[in-house]
Amino acid sequence: MPTLSLMPPEFSVLRDENKCIKCLACARQCGFDAQKYDAEDDRLYTIDANCVNCQRCVSICPVGALTIYKNPPPMRPNAYWSEGHLRNIIKQAETGGVLLTGMGNDQPFPSYFDRLLLNASQVTNPSIDPLREPMELRTYLGSRTEPVTLQEGQDEKTRTPLVPLETPIMFSAMSYGSISHEAFESLARAAKEFGTMFNTGEGGLPEDLYQYADHAVVQVASGRFGVHTGYLNAGRIIEIKIGQGAKPGIGGHLPGEKINAAVSATRMIPEGTDALSPAPHHDIYSIEDLKQLVFTLKEATRYQKPVSVKVSAVHNVAAIASGIARAGADIITVDGFRGGTGAAPTMIRDHVGIPIELAIAAVDQRLREEGIRNQVSLVAAGGFRSSADVVKAIALGADAVYIGTAALIALGCHLCQKCYTGKCSWGIATQDPYKTRRLNPEIGAERLYNLLRGWSHEIKEMLGGMGINSIESLRGNRLHLRGVGLNEVELKLLGVKHAGEAI
Amino acid sequence: MLREGDYRIPSGCAISGFINKDGSRIDGSSIIQSIALMQERSNGLGGGFAAYGIYPEYKDYYALHLLFEDKISRNQVEELIKDNFYIEAEDRIPTRHVRAISKAPLLWRYFVTPRVSKIHESQETEENFMTQLVMRINAQVNGAYVVSSGKNMGAFKGVGYPEDIGEFFRLDEYQAYSWIAHGRFPTNTPGWWGGAHPFTLLDWSVVHNGEVSSYGANRRFLEMYDYKITLQTDTEVIAYAVDLLVRRHKLPLELAARVLAAPFWQEIDRLPARERDLYTRLRVVYGSLLLNGPFSIIVGFSGGIMALNDRLKLRPLVAASKGNTLYVASEEAAIREICPEVEEVWYPRGGEPVIGRLEEEAQCRLSA
Amino acid sequence: MNYVLIGNSVAAVNAVAGIREYDREGDITIVSAENYYAYGRPLISYWLEQRVHEKDLPYRPETFFAQNKVRVLLGRRAVRLDPEARQVFLDDGESLPYDRLLLATGGRPLVPPINGLTPENHYTFMTYDDVRRLEKAASPGREAVILGAGPTGLKAMESLVRRGVKVTLVELADRIWAPALDPGAADLVTGFLQDRGVNIYLNDTLEGVRQGDNGRLDLELKSGRRLAADILVVAIGVRPNVELLQDLPGVTINRGVAVGPDLSTGLPGVYAAGDVVAGNPPLLPHAAIQGKIAGRNMAGGRETYKPVLPYNALGILGLHIISIGLSAAGEGYEILREADPAARVYRMLVLQDNRLVGGLLINRIDRAGIYRYLIEEGIEVTSFKDRLLQPDFGLLSLPDNLWQQQLAK
């Protein structure tokens, strides 16, 4: 590293000395060595260059003495050579490395959620008041056997049970190791309490959290970390992870520093070694290989666990999804280009994949055209920011959605995008015991529960407004969507009319 | 002016129907009287009837009721029919002049039976072959529309108040063991005869009051099963849904009703294990066929009728009985109008089907 | 149940509380030789220097006795006990029957026979009456000699110095407060006092007292030194007031009254607590704890008194000293020590077999109780010995199970 950085600090921390009571909470809580205390002089000071704007100090300061400012661009404004490009280039000139980042794509690509509007009932049919009438969000995931036959229990032994969700929102795959035990437990507890699912991600399920396994989607990824028969049978759903929205086409890398004893035991790898997930599964080089793995997992669990296959939303996702359905999967999970990650090369995160809205529309339409939509559940992931996004996704054709980033934000994440450093000040994306304890799973679970509760209630309100009292009547019901500012191709792909067009 | 099929048309309506379970047949004057009483619920933009048991002499033939806007379409359709069917009889549907009715299309009926070779060619069952042909005509032949296609039944519908339509079609001259009727209140004025109720497929006929908010979900589900949705009306998807569930997936009508107006999960959760399993499967597998939003419907079919309300009972539906006759209607007055001394009157709960079937003996007699 | 408590100091008051935990109704009578409601004896030095006023002396508010339904007989002395009849006789002839009796008579100052020493020409430093008498003499500019540089002598010294009296301490041992201060600490404290104008004579004692014509005392020390003084305070120790039980069959007197683990004496229904008990250090915490336990046991409790090691917190002229257990030990013990003479800080821990047996803290006394806990519980400190004198020493310095157990209390 050169001693002189060509780049001035991105952020400045301002301390209002009139307010500061020198309780030192900021210095104790800063995860990035930006807040310092000099005991000899009884003086607090900051090293701005270290600040990542995670807002931990600002949040913890009992007197509101701290503000973090984004420094003005260190250059003459240039619409083409943006500050981001400049900083990246200089960083790479200094390090020669691949740019790494965390969380989801933060670039200003269009959001189709923001170009879709919902319908509501007026006069000709009544809206339904969720406070007065039952409003059903229960959603089942899995393959539907049709037609329904009356012979009771006739196919019970071979029938893979469907998995009920009390709300069509699950917690995305975030592996133990990439996130702390505390964060992981928060997700697990909230999922169980609310009656939905969390996803273990690719790092296995810690022994002490098996009590939540009946609400776990247990993932099998290319690294096969923590995968054993007990794990597969404990979970409610098994998910084969092929791809991830934040980094389609590439594998994962959890640095050795995050592999402590507990993570090592759960992942079944030596302590302190890097956990490398290969880009492909080395036993899946074709759709028929996938089918083999699907059925291997089904055999291993006596056909009692629905198998999900998770792919990134890429250009030909509809065809891929069809293949997955025909390979025997019960659930297809599609992760859009806004999906988050603990660590990804910046260029991949920001420039690969397609928006989840288009992917949902394409996959749902394709499966319907092939008449196999009822054979699989479609789960969408990647950048769900609100209950309205969820409603729009379901209207486009998803059965349920995964939320990851939103869940982390509920847990305290401030999107500083430094997950890959393992220094997370909020105790989420770290294994540092000084920081993980900042996330009390009791509180974490409560906050996540509250989020699900709030969103679910909003979904009910929106459904009621549309005159619908059950979520399945929204699924794929694109008539309740209208586009704004979308061109004809976009409207056609999404299968929606433009706002202003009649029903 | 866009018409049915070009976009969705919500409407409010009046419905009425009855069945003589002993199979005795009566003419159409009483159903006209009943539906006429609810004129308030219609606006003169659509009325229609379905009648069962009206063609005993052709009971083994599919009775195709067709409307044509012009001769070109009629020629096209007739070619199609000749290609695929033996035609036992054909004629113009008898009408009489009614002042309120104008701009009637050409109305024809054909009593047909499919050519076996064509069925083989299609690699489908006879009934699927029939439905596909009907949908092909509706979707592909501009200006032609199949009003009904069942056996020993027929639908009669058009633009106007239902009593005028009944008069126009001379329903007083038909004898049927069950009649259903519809007076329409669309919230726009497409003025197309095909858009009136009932909607039919094979021997299913559906009249409907309400607006189904789940239409998009229902429709896209049915499309997976090769139903060509042409009218964009709720009634059409209801008819197809019943056809899928009962004819193709072999569910008893009672259970099909539990799909269209599914019990709430909280009710299902309280059921004994076996029933819970069945009802859970019904909802899970056919969730997309749940008719969400306000509706009351009467479904007519060979040998019976079924009335059903949405599960919140957001639209009116009354049932009554006297002797062997079961009446259902939007309003009690519409029943009392034709049967002043009903023995029993009740208001079916939301989601609870009211089904009337021909007695076994009558069934045998009619199909003999 | 009829309870009679002889004595009205800390032990008796705590006995009342102890009794009332078990028995809300029984009659309680306190016989107090002093004319005051119970007060903390150590407060007398604060009273003398006017940091505490008479109204603040009471150990418990007067309402305490009413609330607990206690009859208090002030200024009455118990003179005879009839264990057979279960009666105690007072100096005015009244007799009180008892079912349970507590002997909490405490002790009195030890005054050795010294030539010329009379009750009139010296002061003791134990009771409120003592300091009320002393107050009259202790005016600024006068000179006082205090015999004995133990905690009592030192507190007397402090209050007299604060009143402007010039004080000389005479101590028989080779250092002040030898049972609590090791030589290093004693030096520090001695230096501190000398800086404040206190004369200190060690290895010396008083041999004779003469009253001069001017009313001043002429004191002759063993070393031959002669001291002139206006005030002589004798503070060399206390003697238990055991007279009531003297010579009664079944009672063992060994300086104090011998008691069983439940604090009962050999006489049926008779208990003892506080300074009167044999082997008990004459310290307030011990009296309080024993009083409470004796009270409970008198009323039906079955509690054992686990002897508490002596500990003392003493402030003298702004210097704070906490001594615990064998705080003055040296030879044969492992000593951990930290001293900062400039700040007059001295911290010393005494270990034996890797267990703390004593501690002495001067001027940096935070968390002292944790050392006392380790000493009392006899906890092995090998694993955290190096942390004992660290500035951030605390509960977390102890092994996990210990601090967890402490915090769960």
Place this chain on the structure above:
Amino acid sequence: MKKVYARPAYCMNCHLCEVNCIVAHSRSHDVFRAYKRENLRGTGRVIVEEKLPLSVAVQCRHCTDPACVAGCISGAMVKDPATGIVYCQEDKCVGCWTCVASCPFGAIRPGEKNGRPLPLKCDLCREEGEPACVAGCPNRALVFEERRAGA
């Protein structure tokens, strides 16, 4: 009785319990005045001990038989028989610090207020309902609850 229990697994070493304690025990009940006018920094009655990554807030356990009460020479330190709260009647304290030597948790520190001695110890915010340290703990590392002895 209800006491404050520390849950070290969730103590994140922010020391805000100390700040909240100080404010609650200040004259002004205002954080700025408490620190900047009343100069109360460092006078928390709860002590956050650090052995990083571990930290824990230590405070009075309100013992059944409190050694500090037994040891108090002036009768200032008492245990309220009704509430069980051990607290110091400040105007009676003479500052001998026997309580400091008595407390097996080291939960009493010598302090002063307006030139008078004041033992810094938790009084469970006697008149305030939920103690300020518990109410303000951002991570519920402190709880105010009744636990059965030995539980």
